[in-house]
Amino acid sequence: xxxxxxxxxxxxxxxxxxxxxxxxxxxxxxxxxxxxxxxxxxxxxxxxxxxxxxxxxxxxxxxxxxxxxxxxxxxxxxxxxxxxxxxxxxxxxxxxxxxxxxxxxxxxxxxxxxxxxxxxxxxxxxxxxxxxxxxxxxxxxxxxxxxxxxxxxxxxxxxxxxxxxxxxxxxxxxxxxxxxxxxxxxxxxxxxxxxxxxxxxxxxxxxxxxxxxxxxxxxxxxxxxxxxxxxxxxxxxxxxxxxxxxxxxxxxxxxxxxxxxxxxxxxxxxxxxxxxxxxxxxxxxxxxxxxxxxxxxxxxxxxxxxxxxxxxxxxxxxxxxxxxxxxxxxxxxxxxxxxxxxxxxxx
Numbered sequence: 001x002x003x004x005x006x007x008x009x010x011x012x013x014x015x016x017x018x019x020x021x022x023x024x025x026x027x028x029x030x031x032x033x034x035x036x037x038x039x040x041x042x043x044x045x046x047x048x049x050x051x052x053x054x055x056x057x058x059x060x061x062x063x064x065x066x067x068x069x070x071x072x073x074x075x076x077x078x079x080x081x082x083x084x085x086x087x088x089x090x091x092x093x094x095x096x097x098x099x100x101x102x103x104x105x106x107x108x109x110x111x112x113x114x115x116x117x118x119x120x121x122x123x124x125x126x127x128x129x130x131x132x133x134x135x136x137x138x139x140x141x142x143x144x145x146x147x148x149x150x151x152x153x154x155x156x157x158x159x160x161x162x163x164x165x166x167x168x169x170x171x172x173x174x175x176x177x178x179x180x181x182x183x184x185x186x187x188x189x190x191x192x193x194x195x196x197x198x199x200x201x202x203x204x205x206x207x208x209x210x211x212x213x214x215x216x217x218x219x220x221x222x223x224x225x226x227x228x229x230x231x232x233x234x235x236x237x238x239x240x241x242x243x244x245x246x247x248x249x250x251x252x253x254x255x256x257x258x259x260x261x262x263x264x265x266x267x268x269x270x271x272x273x274x275x276x277x278x279x280x281x282x283x284x285x286x287x288x289x290x291x292x293x294x295x296x297x298x299x300x301x302x303x304x305x306x307x308x309x310x311x312x313x314x315x316x317x318x319x320x321x322x323x324x325x326x327x328x329x330x331x332x333x334x335x336x337x338x339x340x341x342x343x344x345x346x347x
Contacts, residue, residue: 002028002051002161002193007060009046020046021057022217028210030160033187033194035204037239038214044197047214048165051195052084053077064161082110085154085192089166091146093138093153099125100134103152110157117156124152127189128182144175151182161193162186168203180207201239209291211236225291230260232297232344240290241297246283252301253327258342259287259296268339269300276335278327279305302327 009021020043028034038044049055051062053069062069069080093102100121107117125131128148138146147167154162164183168176184207187194196203204211204225212222213236221228221236228237237258246254269280280300287296304327333343 001030001063001065002195003063004047004051005061005063007047007050007062008058009043009050009055010058020217021050021060024060024214024217024219026212026219026222028161028193028195030193031187031191032210033184033196033208035196035198035208035211036214037198037201037204037211037236039199042214043217044199044214045165046217048163048195048197051163052081052086082157083160085157085159085162087147087150087154087162087164087167089169091138091143091150091170093146093149095138097137098134099130099136099138099141099149102138102149103156106153106156120156121152124155125149127155127186128152142175143171144178147171147175147179148182151179151186155186155190155192158190159192161195164194164196166197166199169198169200176203177206183207205240205288205290213239226260226293226295229290229295229297230258230342232256232258232342237297241286241288241295243297243299244284246299246301252303253329253345254283254299254301255329255332256344257285257296257298257300257336258344259298260293260340266339268336268341271339272332272335273305276332277305278332279303302329302332 004024004026007021007024008019011018011020024043024047036044036047046055050057053062057070060070064080064083067080069077072080094105097105100118103121103124104117107120122131122134125134128151130145130148130152133141133145138149141149167183168179171179180203183194186192196208198204208225210222210224211228212219214220221234225240228234229240231237243256272278273280280302283299283301285296285298287294329345336343
């Protein structure tokens with residue numbers, strides 16, 4: 001488990017104070033691909049520098065496997081940092097070293113003998129698909145190839161956590177997809193926890209299983225993606241599957257429905273129409289694969305199709321015209337909740 005407790009980071013410039021982090025608490029389970037998403041200035045870059053203690057938090061704790069990294073003396077902290085690999089946005093390769101030399105560099109610092117570090121580097125270059133470029137220099141590589149070298153270098157010390165700071169932001173869309181696929185493979189093959197700092201929601205959708213949304217130095221929403229999309233009130237869920245709101249016509253009631261794997265492919269809306277006598281029209285939304293599951297968010301309109309106890313107002317007669325009947329939203333919500341569908345009245 002990699003976690004933070006009430007992290008605060010304040011920068012002071014003369015008489016001014018900037019609160020970059022304001023009580024950030026996160027719990028990242030081992031083996032997750034965890035996204036930290038937010039706009040520029042939300043505090044993401046400061047957070048990632050605090051996670052590996054390149055930046056000391058003003059207060060709060062960073063814990064890896066229940067060990068408080070913020071309380072360690074400098075020599076011990078250097079040793080513990082080997083459990084945390086780092087992948088940078090702009091690669092940060094050493095231009096004077098070959099691809100092989102860049103990957104062996106952290107092992108050289110650790111004092112690993114030449115034969116062992118060469119064998120480890122060649123193994124990792126094979127993993128990232130660059131075994132045939134070991135003797136080339138960074139100037140001869142494309143952006144995607146440079147990032148692959150960066151990933152291999154970050155894995156050289158067998159870390160438990162891989163921090164990726166906007167790892168695809170400097171790449172084109174096709175290369176970004178390839179790098180994300182590679183990070184997913186690294187997560188599966190090595191069991192490394194991957195923490196992705198990004199401002200791109202497409203990155204979170206593509207690879208993450210859980211995420212945290214940051215605004216103004218705070219975490220405002222977090223959790224497994226399937227759970228967040230399944231919560232109609234989730235800010236993160238709304239960003240993952242945004243809706244274009246449709247206006248309600250006279251006599252219509254609108255609901256926001258959220259589905260997860262078990263119900264995304266079921267005929268629950270047609271069953272609702274049949275069982276409760278309600279006409280259901282999908283106004284916006286869709287179903288996507290996010291966090292390894294089929295999830296969906298739909299805005300639907302409801303209109304009574306036949307007179308009856310669930311459609312008419314209290315005391316209405318069986319002959320009340322359908323257009324004058326009202327939909328019992330509570331009954332509809334209860335029906336859907338029994339079948340695993342989240343509901344929220346849409347204004």
